[in-house]
Structures are given as structure tokens and as C-alpha cells.
Amino acid sequence: MVDTQLKTVAVTDAAVLAAFADVPREPYLPAGLAELAYADAAHEVARGRCLLAPLALALLLQHAAVQPGQRVLVVGSASGYSAAIIARLGARVSALENDAALVAMAAAAGVTSLVGPLAEGWAAGAPYDLILFEGSIETVPPAIAAQLAPGGRIAAVLRQSGVGRAYVGPLTPTGEPAGLAFIEMAAPPLPGFARAPAFAF
Numbered sequence: 001m002v003d004t005q006l007k008t009v010a011v012t013d014a015a016v017l018a019a020f021a022d023v024p025r026e027p028y029l030p031a032g033l034a035e036l037a038y039a040d041a042a043h044e045v046a047r048g049r050c051l052l053a054p055l056a057l058a059l060l061l062q063h064a065a066v067q068p069g070q071r072v073l074v075v076g077s078a079s080g081y082s083a084a085i086i087a088r089l090g091a092r093v094s095a096l097e098n099d100a101a102l103v104a105m106a107a108a109a110g111v112t113s114l115v116g117p118l119a120e121g122w123a124a125g126a127p128y129d130l131i132l133f134e135g136s137i138e139t140v141p142p143a144i145a146a147q148l149a150p151g152g153r154i155a156a157v158l159r160q161s162g163v164g165r166a167y168v169g170p171l172t173p174t175g176e177p178a179g180l181a182f183i184e185m186a187a188p189p190l191p192g193f194a195r196a197p198a199f200a201f
Contacts, residue, residue, distance in 0.1 A: 006058050013062045019088035020058060027109035028081035042188050045079045046102050050188040052134055052157075056166070057082055060132065060155040063168040063182060066091050070129040075144065076118050076190045078102050078134050080111030086132070094125040119192050121147045128152055135190025136164045145175040157187035 006020060025037040028051065033043050042050040052060075066072065068090025074083045077095035079102055087093045097103050097113040106113045114122050119141045121131070127149035136157040148154070154171060157164045158181060165181030172178045 006055060011055070011058045011062055013065075015066075015089055016058055016062050019061075019085045020054065023081070023084050023088055025054070025081060028079040028084070028105070030105075042186075044188075045105065046099055048191055049076070049078055049099060049102065050135060051078055051081050052187055056157065056185055056187055057085065059183065059185070060157075060166060060168060061085065061089070063166070064130050064132070064153065064155045066130060071125065071127070071149070072130045072132065073122055073125065073128045073147065074132050074134060075121065076134040077106065077111070077113055080106030080109050080113065082132060082134055083111050084109070091130075094122050094128075096122050117192075118190070119143065123147055130155060132156070133190055133193070135193075136187040137190055137193035138195040139193060140171060140175050141193070142175055145171050157185050159187075159189065 026034045029037055029043055040053050040055050042053045044050045066089045070091045072086050072091045073094045075096050077083050077097045080095055083093045083095035095113045098118050103113045121144040126147035128147055129149050129152050131154045133156040136159040138159050153169050155168045158167050164185050164187050166183050166185040167177050167181045169179040
């Protein structure tokens with residue numbers, strides 16, 4: 001996966017490549033998907049819940065430039081694969097999940113999850129240098145935006161009009177991305193992060 005998928009599509013950060021090489025993906029997938037563990041796919045690990053595809057995760061983490069000791073919150077951490085990769089980078093990871101089956105799957109793989117509503121984040125561990133969303137989102141809830149440290153950033157696939165774009169960067173005071181996405185990227189939606197319908201004339 002590292003040589004044939006990540007390195008061939010501009011993933012060059014040595015720490016990110018080493019983390020993907022060191023953390024096996026099979027323990028974070030249902031048994032029936034073990035043979036497909038290293039396909040570049042966003043595998044479904046529970047009904048309506050998927051892991052980010054390896055390339056999507058690698059590109060987000062490369063742009064995030066995670067440093068040892070930084071505080072990172074993974075929202076919708078699912079079976080814990082992203083959290084395990086980030087921990088391998090030396091960060092202090094809080095893995096937030098609300099699905100009991102996924103919490104159990106993560107525990108079996110060696111990742112301890114925090115259990116709570118995803119849209120509320122995890123204020124007890126704030127402030128965070130980075131908040132990663134395990135799936136595409138349309139909006140960042142105010143409760144989560146408030147948990148970023150000064151200079152902190154989010155890493156997410158932002159979905160607008162059906163198109164996903166990868167973004168790593170800070171938020172404006174109103175919780176909107178403060179910069180530009182760096183590439184179009186597909187990712188299954190993370191439930192609970194759709195933008196509320198707005199009335200239009």
C-alpha cells in the first residue's frame with residue numbers, strides 16, 4: 001500500500017509513510033474485509049460508517065504536519081485506525097466515537113475510545129492542535145470549533161453540492177474554513193455533520 005498507492009500520489013512525508021507501514025489495517029476492519037485491508041477504499045465498518053481511504057487519510061495527515069506531543073481529536077474515530085496512525089506519529093490522540101459496536105472493535109484493536117455525541121466533540125481534552133473528521137462533513141459544529149487551540153486547525157473532507165474537497169487549516173470566528181481546499185477528494189459522509197437547510201428566495 002505504501003509503495004504502490006501512497007508514494008505514487010505525492011505522499012512524501014517520511015513520518016506519515018512510516019506510520020502507515022507500521023500500523024496494520026486488518027485489525028480495524030470486519031473479518032470479512034481483511035483480504036481487502038490494503039485496497040485504497042473507504043471500507044464500511046458499521047452501517048453507514050466508514051474508515052477514510054488510506055490515500056485520503058495520508059494526504060490529510062501530510063498536510064496537517066502532525067508533530068509529536070500535539071493534541072489531536074479524531075471525531076467519529078470508528079474502529080480506531082486513524083487514531084492508531086496519528087498515535088504512531090507521536091501525537092496525544094483522543095478518539096471520539098458514539099457507536100458501541102465500533103468502540104468494541106477499536107478496543108479489540110488496542111485503541112481506547114471516548115464515548116459521546118460526535119457533534120459535541122470532547123471538551124474535556126481541549127484545546128486541540130488538530131481535529132480530524134473520519135468522513136466528509138458539510139459544517140463544523142460550534143461546540144467543536146470552540147475546542148481548537150489558538151492556531152489549531154481541522155483536517156476534513158468538506159462536502160459542498162455533492163463535491164468533496166480536502167481541507168487542512170484554521171477556522172474563521174464563525175466556524176468556516178479560513179483557507180482553500182487543496183484537492184478534490186471523495187469520502188463517505190460522517191453522519192450528523194450536514195448543513196442545516198437554509199431558506200432561499
